[in-house]
Amino acid sequence: MNNDHPQDNLRESATFDRTTMAEIRRAAETGIYDIRGFGAKRKLPHFDDLLFLGASMSRYPLEGYREACDTSVTLGTRFAKKPIVIDTPVTIAGMSFGALSANAKEALGRGASAVGTSTTTGDGGMTPEERGQSDKLVYQYLPSRYGMNPDDLRKADAIEIVLGQGAKPGGGGMLLGQKITDRVAGMRTLPKGVDQRSACRHPDWTGPDDLTIKIQELREITDWLIPIYIKIGATRTYYDVKLAVKAGADVVVVDGMQGGTAATQEVFIEHVGIPTLAAIPQAVQALQDMGMHRKVQLIVSGGIRNGADVAKCMALGADAVAIGTAALVALGCNDPKYDDEFKQIGSAAGFYDDYHEGKDPAGISTQDPQLAQRLNPVDGGRKLANYIRVLTLEAQTLARACGKSNLNNLEPEDMVALTVESAAMAKVPLVGTNWIPGQAF
C-alpha cells in the first residue's frame, strides 16, 4: 500500500488499495484477465529472512580472499556418461527464443560460457546463435515440443524435461501474436501472428510411470551420454521431487513462485505455487529420505538476486541455482536509461513487466529488429559474466566466513531465521532461540 497522499486525513484502504482498484477498472473495461511477464511481485518470505552465523570461537573461518573455496559443481552423476561440470553453481534458467530476442539469447550464452557455467534453451527450440555461443547448453523438452528435433537433442549437453515452472505451475507457455515473427513462427511450426498457447501437459505421456519410460527413450536416443534434468514448479515439492527421482532424473530443478515468465495471467503468477524458501527444504528432505541427496543434484531457482541468496540456497542443500530475471536485469532489462520510453508505453523503469507485448525498450523481451539491436550480445555477455562472478565471489565470502572451503559444505546449521515464518519454512532456528517451528525443542 502506498500512503503518500499529501492530505493526512485521507486513508487508503489496505484491502482496496490503488493497484487493486486500478485492476478492477481494467478488468471492467476490457473483459480480459491481465497478462504480464516477470515473477511474483507480492512480498513473500524470502532469503532476506535468513542470516548466516559467521565463525567466531566455536567455528574457524577461512581467509576471505586467498584461501580456496571451491565453487565447481558436477551435475548428472547418476546415469549420464558425460556429466556437466560447471565452475560456479550459478546457472542460467530456461528462457525461450521468442520470448527473448536472438541477441539476448546469444548474450546469455556468451555470459554463461565466460564463467564456465551452463545456459538453457526454452520453449521454441535451439537457435544456432545460442548453441554457438554456449559451451554448456541445456536443451529443454517441453509439452509443446516446438522445434524439438533429435539433431538438436544430440547437440545438447543435457536435457531438461519441463513439467512446470514456478511462475505458473500447471500452466503452459504463452507467446502472443505480436511476438510471432516469421522466424519464431517457422521454428514453432505456427502461422505468423497467432497467439501461441503452448500445452500445459506433455502430449505422449501421463504420470510418473510413463515419465520413467520417456526418460529412457531420451537416454536411448542420446546413447545415455548426457544428463537428464526434470524441472518442476514448486507446489507439492516433497512428493514431486520423490517422483522425479523415481522416474530416473539425474538432476531435479525446483523453481519457486518468484521465478519469472515471459507471459502468463497475473492471477497465476501471484496465486499459484510456493516460495522458493519453502520449497528447498522440502526438496532436500525428499532426496535425503530416498538416500539420493548429492547423488541426484538439486538446482533451485526463483528470486535469486545476489551471492547471499546463492549461499543460502546451497546451505539449505541445493547443489546449484539458476537465475532468469536477475540475468535479464544484468543484460539491461528495466534499465533506467530507457525510462522515458518505458513511460511512453505506460510503464516505468523498474516496473516494466509487459514482456508479452514485445515493445521492450531495452531490446531483450522483443522480436522487433529495431529494438533488438539495442542489445549488443558481446556487451550483454560481458555484463552477465561480471554479474555471475560477483554472485560467486559473494557466496564464497559468506562460505569462508562460515569456515567452509567448498560452497557445497554450507549447511542449515550455519543459518538462523529472522521471522517465525521463515524459520518454519527453512527449518532453521528463529534467531536468538533454538526454536524451529513445527519441531520439538
Added chain:
Amino acid sequence: MQSINLAEHSVRQLNQLLHDQYNHLDERQWDVSQTSGQHNIACGLNQNLEVNIHGHVGYFCAGMNQLAYVTVHGNAGQGVAENMMSGTVHVKGDASSAAGATAHGGLLIVDGNTGARCGISMKGCDIVVKGNVGHMSCFMAQAGTLVVCGDAGEALGDSLYETVIYVKGKVQSLGADCIEKPVTEKHLKKLKKLLKSAGAEEDPAQFKRYGSARQLYNFKVDNAY
C-alpha cells in the same frame, strides 16, 4: 541382413547398433524378434535403414525417427513414432494412444486402430489410420495430415492449428474450433496420393475434410471455454 533377438540382446544394445549405422553404414536391413512389448525399440534412428520388428512393442517405438523405414509386425504401445522427423513407420496391428505425437515429418501408417490422441500436436507428418482413431485425436495439431479410414472419437481436432484431417466414417464429435470444410480437387489429389502411399484402397471421394475455424488464433473473451 542383421537379425537381433531381444530375448538375447537388450534394447540398449539394439539401439546402439542401429545408431552406429549413422557414422558407418554396415547393414541397411535389420530384423528384430522376441520383442515382448519392450519400450523404446528402434528409437532415435537417423539412417536410411529398413527395420522389421516381429512382435508387439511398448512405448515410443521408432521415436524421433529420421530416414528409416520401420515396420512393426504386431501392435504398438503409446507414442509410436513420436516426434518423427522423416522416414516411414508402419504398424501392421493396432497402435495405442498418442501415435505420431508431435511428429514433424515422415509417414505413419497404422493398419488397425489407434487409441486416444492420435496425431496430438503433430507438426507436419502424415498419418494414415486404416481403422478408427480414439478421442482427442489431433489435439492442438499444427501441421500435416491425418487420414482416418474408419471412425473418429470425441473432440476430434480440438484447438486445431493447420493440420488437415480426413475421415471416411463417423466423427463422434468435433473439438473446439474444428469444423468441416469443403473438399476440392486439390484435396482429393493429395488424399489419393496419401492413401496410395499407405497401401489403402479407399475412395478419396468418400472422405470428409476437417480443419481449424481459426477462431482461437487470437484471444477473444467470447471464445473462452
